[in-house]
Amino acid sequence: MKTIKNDSWLGNFLRISFSVILILLIGSSTMVLLDGGLVLVPEAGEANAARPDGTHGKDWGNPDGEECVQCHRKHTPGLYQEWNQSMHGQRGVNCLDCHKADGKDKDGFRHKGQLISIIVTPKDCARCHTTEFQEMDGSHHSKAGDILASFDNLLGEVVGGPEAVNAGCKQCHGSTIEIGEDGKPLPTTWPNTGIGRINPDGSRGSCTACHGRHRFSKAQARTPDTCGKCHVGPDHPQIEVYNESKHGIIYHAKTTEMNLESDKWEAGVDYSAAPTCATCHMSAGGGEKPTHNVGERISWTLRPPISVKNNLVKLQDGSEFDVPEGQPLPKVGDKAKESEVVEVLTWKERRLKMQNVCTACHTDSVILGHYNQFDKVVDLYNDKFAKPIAAIMSDLQKAGTISPAPFDEKIEWIWWEIWHHEGRRARHGASMSGPDYTWWHGMYEVAKHTYFEFIPELKKVAGEKEANALLEKYFKPIPGHAWYFEGMNPAQIDAVRKGFESRYGKDSLK
Known part of the structure; x- marks a missing residue:
């Protein structure tokens, strides 16, 4: 704590005078008297929050911590x-x-006479931030480390290499932290602030993934750039989609109007310029309360090869799971996964939560129109491309034409990128109003790679006769593929020609 000691009345007078001058210059701080000393306190947002629960000097404000503060002030001044x-x-x-560590903590070690742990886990934070911990603990974010048992990780670990996974995948998804005999985390798994990190105390997650240590800023967690550390790139370009959307454009133009330090930070009340990722998925607005459960307002899942609408089931033990639309849904009070169901949110109720946030700034016509366009893109991707290709790949495996092992044949890589890269981009582009990612980086590439990579490779793998039979079975019944089997409709081509010639002159389209 930055404390001005009461050495003498003259010393205090001089120090306070200097602080007043500094405050007048920077215009953002004030001085308060705490425990016989004076502390520099920022006024915006930080100073308005309540103290933690519990007793000062017992549950927080550990007196022995003053020695830590003074030492770190000298040796790690930035921290x-x-x-x-x-x-x-x-x-x-x-x-x-x-x-401070407990004697039972496997990651505890002696440092300057104190038993401490380098890692501060969500369970540690829960001592003061109980609600936030409980909401986060069952969420999709806390399960991000489950990628360690997925095809994504197999691709990284085997085809790429473990070193790339440690410094790449696990820095977003989270590693399983391993502790050495000295009680300190091993360098192969630390540092790591992955959102689904698996901690030595059994908890999942890392609060510092969004609230960087040691500032733990609310404002930082509310900025799209924070989410963009992980939600970026060829398979999940949410930050790129956001930046090209009208929301992102206005946010960057009006960042100074976002009131990011506000404690309440309610959309339409504390700010109105534009939403960020946190606005839609976590923060208050339109009558919705804030939550650290990022998936609660999501009705479609856009991650797998074929998208489905998901219902959400919450359990007594704090965990939760999705139930795809059309599958049997348990009721409150039922037993499920060795626990009891305490809440069920249908996909429609999840969607309504998101739409309620939208009402803070938009009318129903805009909200419903957006969801209509979004749904139709997902249906187009599902029905025209994903479902028929998935069916063909399944038939090839059943016939023994391709092996059940992943990534050992080119056609599997082509299908992987169609759904895992281009297909996700198209769906996420539509969900967040990013037109270029919906089309050029999305559906255009889905179509191009289907017709001119997947189908040619299918003919090589299965032979011309079998490939044509599969295409007749799964592609031809879909009207959107008629052009492939029958050629372009002359009327469609003529309409394009007329439009082109009206702009560039007769016979300009050769």
């Missing part, structure tokens, strides 16, 4: 500055409140 300017620092929550 100290970040902590001191944080809400924790200005409210007296110090190093030991977060880093």
Whole structure:
């Protein structure tokens, strides 16, 4: 804590005078008297928050932590500055409140006479932030580490290499933290702030994935760039889609009007310029309360080869799971997965939660129109491309034409990228109003790679006769593929020609 000691009345007078001058210059801080000293407190947002639960000096504000503060102030001044300017620092929550370990902790070790842990887990944070922990603990974010048992990880570990996975995949999804005999995390799994990190105390997640240590800023967690660390790239380009959308364009133009430090931060009340990722998926607005469960307002799943609408089932033990539309749905009070169902949200109720947030700034015609366009793109992708290709791949495996092992044949790589890259981009583009990602980076590439990579490879693998039989069975009944079997409709081509010639002159389209 940045404390001005009461050495003498003259010393205090000079220090306070200097601080007043500094405050007049920077216009963002004030001085308050705490425990016989003076502390520099930021006024915006940070100073308005309530203290943690419990007793000062017992549950938080550990007196022994003052020694930690003074040492780090000297040896790691940047870390100290970040902590001191944080809400924790200005409210007296110090190093030991977060880093103090229990004798049973496998990641505890002696440091300067104190038993501490380098890793601060969500379970540690839950001592003060109980609601946030409970909401996060059952969410999709906390399960991000499950990628370690998926085809994505197999592709990384085997085809790429473990070193790339450690420094790549696991930095977003989270690693399983391993602890050495000295109680410190091994360098092969640390540092790591992956959102689904599996911690030594059994908890899942990392609060610092969004609230970077040691500032733990609310404002940082509300910016799209924070989400963009992981939601970026060829298979999940949410940050790129957001930046090209009208929402993203306005946000970047009006960032100073976003009131990001506000404690309440309710859409339409505390700000109105534009939403960020947090606005739609987590924050308050349109009568919806804030939540750290990022999947609660999502009605489609856009990750798998074929999208489905998902109902959400929450259990007594804090976990939750999705039930695809059309499958049997348990009721409140039923037993499920060794626990009891406490809440069921249908996909329609999940969608309504998101739409309620939209009403903070939009009318029903805009909201319903957006969802109509979004749904139709997902249906187009599903019905025209994903379902027939998935059926063909299944038939090839059943016939023994291709092996059941993944990634050992070219046609599997082509299908992987159609759904895992281009297909996801198209669906996410439509979901977040990104036109270029819906079409050129999305459906255009889905179509191009289907017709001119997947089908030619299918003919090589299965032979011309068998390939044509599969295409007749799964592709030809779909009206959207008629052009492939019958050629372009002359009327369609003529309409394009007339439009082109009206702009560039007769016979300009050769």
